[in-house]
Amino acid sequence: xxxxxxxxxxxxxxxxxxxxxxxxxxxxxxxxxxxxxxxxxxxxxxxxxxxxxxxxxxxxxxxxxxxxxxxxxxxxxxxxxxxxxxxxxxxxxxxxxxxxxxxxxxxxxxxxxxxxxxxxxxxxxxxxxxxxxxxxxxxxxxxxxxxxxxxxxxxxxxxxxxxxxxxxxxxxxxxxxxxxxxxxxxxxxxxxxxxxxxxxxxxxxxxxxxxxxxxxxxxxxxxxxxxxxxxxxxxxxxxxxxxxxxxxxxxxxxxxxxxxxxxxxxxxxxxxxxxxxxxxxxxxxxxxxxxxxxxxxxxxxxxxxxxxxxxxxxxxxxxxxxxxxxxxxxxxxxxxxxxxxxxxxxxxxxxxxxxxxxxxxxxxxxxxxxxxxxxxxxxxxxxxxxxxxxxxxxxxxxxxxxxxxxxxxxxxxxxxxxxxxxxxxxxxxxxxxxxxxxxxxxxxxxxxxxxxx
Amino acid sequence: xxxxxxxxxxxxxxxxxxxxxxxxxxxxxxxxxxxxxxxxxxxxxxxxxxxxxxxxxxxxxxxxxxxxxxxxxxxxxxxxxxxxxxxxxxxxxxxxxxxxxxxxxxxxxxxxxxxxxxxxxxxxxxxxxxxxxxxxxxxxxxxxxxxxxxxxxxxxxxxxxxxxxxxxxxxxxxxxxxxxxxxxxxxxxxxxxxxxxxxxxxxxxxxxxxxxxxxxxxxxxxxxxxxxxxxxxxxxxxxxxxxxxxxxxxxxxxxxxxxxxxxxxxxxxxxxxxxxxxxxxxxxxxxxxxxxxxxxxxxxxxxxxxxxxxxxxxxxxxxxxxxxxxxxxxxxxxxxxxx
Numbered sequence: 183x184x185x186x187x188x189x190x191x192x193x194x195x196x197x198x199x200x201x202x203x204x205x206x207x208x209x210x211x212x213x214x215x216x217x218x219x220x221x222x223x224x225x226x227x228x229x230x231x232x233x234x235x236x237x238x239x240x241x242x243x244x245x246x247x248x249x250x251x252x253x254x255x256x257x258x259x260x261x262x263x264x265x266x267x268x269x270x271x272x273x274x275x276x277x278x279x280x281x282x283x284x285x286x287x288x289x290x291x292x293x294x295x296x297x298x299x300x301x302x303x304x305x306x307x308x309x310x311x312x313x314x315x316x317x318x319x320x321x322x323x324x325x326x327x328x329x330x331x332x333x334x335x336x337x338x339x340x341x342x343x344x345x346x347x348x349x350x351x352x353x354x355x356x357x358x359x360x361x362x363x364x365x366x367x368x369x370x371x372x373x374x375x376x377x378x379x380x381x382x383x384x385x386x387x388x389x390x391x392x393x394x395x396x397x398x399x400x401x402x403x404x405x406x407x408x409x410x411x412x413x414x415x416x417x418x419x420x421x422x423x424x425x426x427x428x429x430x431x432x433x434x435x436x437x438x439x440x441x442x443x444x445x446x447x448x449x450x451x452x453x454x455x456x457x458x459x460x461x462x463x464x465x466x467x468x469x470x471x472x473x474x475x476x477x478x479x480x481x482x483x484x485x486x487x488x489x490x491x492x493x494x495x496x497x498x499x500x501x502x503x504x505x506x507x508x509x510x511x512x513x514x515x516x517x518x519x520x521x522x523x524x525x526x527x528x529x530x531x532x533x534x535x536x537x538x539x540x541x542x543x544x545x546x547x548x549x550x551x552x553x554x555x556x557x558x559x560x561x562x563x564x565x566x567x568x569x570x571x572x573x574x575x576x577x578x579x580x581x582x583x584x585x586x587x588x589x590x591x592x593x594x595x596x597x598x599x600x601x602x603x604x605x606x607x608x609x610x611x612x613x614x615x616x617x618x619x620x621x622x623x624x625x626x627x628x629x630x631x632x633x634x635x
Numbered sequence: 636x637x638x639x640x641x642x643x644x645x646x647x648x649x650x651x652x653x654x655x656x657x658x659x660x661x662x663x664x665x666x667x668x669x670x671x672x673x674x675x676x677x678x679x680x681x682x683x684x685x686x687x688x689x690x691x692x693x694x695x696x697x698x699x700x701x702x703x704x705x706x707x708x709x710x711x712x713x714x715x716x717x718x719x720x721x722x723x724x725x726x727x728x729x730x731x732x733x734x735x736x737x738x739x740x741x742x743x744x745x746x747x748x749x750x751x752x753x754x755x756x757x758x759x760x761x762x763x764x765x766x767x768x769x770x771x772x773x774x775x776x777x778x779x780x781x782x783x784x785x786x787x788x789x790x791x792x793x794x795x796x797x798x799x800x801x802x803x804x805x806x807x808x809x810x811x812x813x814x815x816x817x818x819x820x821x822x823x824x825x826x827x828x829x830x831x832x833x834x835x836x837x838x839x840x841x842x843x844x845x846x847x848x849x850x851x852x853x854x855x856x857x858x859x860x861x862x863x864x865x866x867x868x869x870x871x872x873x874x875x876x877x878x879x880x881x882x883x884x885x886x887x888x889x890x891x892x893x894x895x896x897x898x899x900x901x902x903x904x905x906x907x908x909x910x911x912x913x914x915x916x917x918x919x920x921x922x923x924x925x926x927x928x929x930x931x932x933x934x935x936x937x938x939x940x941x942x943x944x945x946x947x948x949x950x951x952x953x954x955x956x957x958x959x960x961x962x963x964x965x966x967x968x969x970x971x972x973x974x
Binding site: 276277280281283284297298299301302305306386387389448449450451452454586587589592593594595598602605606 | 696697698699776779780781783801803804806809889890892893904907908909910911
């Protein structure tokens with residue numbers, strides 16, 4: 183009897199102690215990143231050859247975790263056989279990452295979700311270097327910079343425009359690409375009359391495809407690189423119509439009228455993203471409004487890769503078209519990982535950004551400055567490619583605060599409202615835009631932003 | 636010498652005797668078994684709940700600073716028209732819950748009497764409950780998509796595609812369509828629940844009633860229904876709180892758009908898309924208050940209409956019992972003399 187009791191107590195004690203050991207080891211090695219170098223100081227292929235580490239990368243690309251990404255890991259391990267890299271694909275990426283970041287133990291490399299405020303970067307991510315140095319080497323580093331320190335480097339960039347099927351547009355008899363919203367809508371009508379394709383496929387049911395329209399409110403609708411981060415937040419009633427048909431109003435005007443004139447799929451609520459890729463490749467869809475990252479995916483979705491084209495968004499500002507080149511999701515390193523892991527992550531990240539084939543595989547603008555533009559942007563002649571300028575010091579979070587408080591330009595739902603108003607014909611575009619203006623003004627007031635006319 | 640030795644052997648320390656006593660052993664046993672579940676309950680339910688109450692008084696996001704704003708979040712919930720409008724959508728789910736109840740009672744009654752292959756039927760009807768809610772949502776997302784499963788079936792019956800309504804888009808049918816997925820999922824589980832309760836009814840009662848000329852409907856109304864009254868009442872209370880907090884069908888199938896957004900869906904959107912965590916917490920607490928009010932109202936309703944619906948006695952039996960108790964009290968007061 184006694185020995186049984188002793189054994190059970192001893193077993194319980196051993197189990198409890200082993201639990202505390204597994205908690206303790208993570209805690210004690212959360213290092214200061216003072217012994218971690220900056221990304222411009224390390225040389226991939228020569229430094230840290232004897233470093234052994236095992237790092238975890240979180241990604242939203244669940245579709246290629248086991249194929250393309252595995253290939254990159256194998257290539258990297260030829261240089262650094264002692265560093266093991268595992269990818270974890272997450273389906274609900276934005277929501278899951280926002281919650282995982284609150285606990286410091288989420289892995290080593292991730293794409294910075296859009297919900298993280300710039301002032302929070304230093305709490306979660308390792309500083310990669312200072313802004314002036316890295317801005318000379320990499321594209322789009324402005325977006326994840328705070329206090330002159332860079333915390334994330336985007337995985338290449340895309341330009342905003344509209345993907346279209348060249349064959350369908352030619353079959354409808356369209357010879358020049360549209361330059362204004364009304365020209366675009368007229369072209370869509372021609373496609374509906376002369377072909378059997380769906381002129382514009384909204385992919386409403388996927389949700390994130392609606393949020394994509396918000397990206398055109400910056401440079402594409404205005405031609406001003408300061409608009410998004412410095413002007414929009416201080417503008418009074420930015421959603422008002424202007425005579426030139428440019429600005430935010432024009433972007434939503436395009437969507438609203440395409441839906442109201444029945445130039446989109448019959449039932450937006452039952453659209454399917456994965457099969458729409460195949461449909462645009464086969465010529466069953468005329469156009470889709472998404473970033474240039476989609477072009478590569480559409481080309482691979484069927485047998486007609488050459489039919490996929492990419493045009494700039496049909497808004498002209500003083501007769502000229504503009505496109506915003508923006509960074510994709512940015513890679514960042516976990517500040518709370520061990521310093522070995524941080525160094526290993528930095529090596530892998532630098533290798534991905536500079537030496538891997540990720541940009542030609544994804545058809546995006548490469549991260550290194552001075553690289554060749556991808557083929558997807560070959561039709562952007564005469565279009566000026568600009569990047570958003572950073573916000574003024576002290577106002578970095580203000581734009582995000584205003585748009586979240588107003589619940590306008592805040593994601594998928596407001597754009598979904600535009601589509602629903604057009605679909606059920608229960609609200610005119612002008613009424614909706616006035617509501618947005620009011621919400622924007624009250625958000626500006628509650629966030630303490632100056633309002634200029 | 637031997638005396639002291641004997642004493643040493645006899646005297647055990649007071650602690651060891653105390654802890655070996657039967658009473659303490661019993662308490663230790665109870666404590667050690669309850670400790671783990673209570674600990675998990677505390678960590679995963681009560682502490683987050685207290686935190687949520689705390690969060691509802693702040694203006695905050697998940698990451699970043701939190702500013703105290705007092706009752707501002709609660710006032711904002713009442714000012715927003717779409718929040719209370721979404722409670723109206725819950726009425727569809729309540730209606731669905733009543734249909735579910737009726738269907739479950741019907742099938743359970745069928746199964747009480749011997750049915751060939753009843754194990755197969757029970758298994759097939761219970762199966763939907765085992766599928767995760769998100770998976771059910773995806774199944775029905777493709778089921779209702781235009782030109783997919785449901786439309787193809789209806790077309791095979793001869794309907795034309797133009798006549799078939801757009802299940803997810805037409806505001807007149809999209810909420811009933813989503814409620815139907817909920818009914819599909821839960822009817823089987825309710826049926827098994829009722830079946831279990833019905834099994835407790837003495838089968839001799841059925842024989843006796845049949846001899847007196849009762850048909851199946853009379854059997855149901857007068858024998859089965861009164862016996863399982865408490866389960867039905869419980870089920871109704873749960874269905875009210877369930878329909879107010881319906882989340883998975885609208886979220887997965889339509890993302891709460893096209894007028895199908897329930898309270899929960901809006902709460903989730905405010906918390907995760909707009910990062911208004913404080914407002915979402917305030918919404919959650921207001922929903923809790925509404926559910927408590929509804930539950931109390933239901934209990935009172937059942938108490939007065941059915942004379943305490945928690946017991947399984949019929950109304951007449953309860954009244955008789957109460958009358959007998961009153962008489963007894965009177966007797967005792969008058970010292971045994973019948974006045």
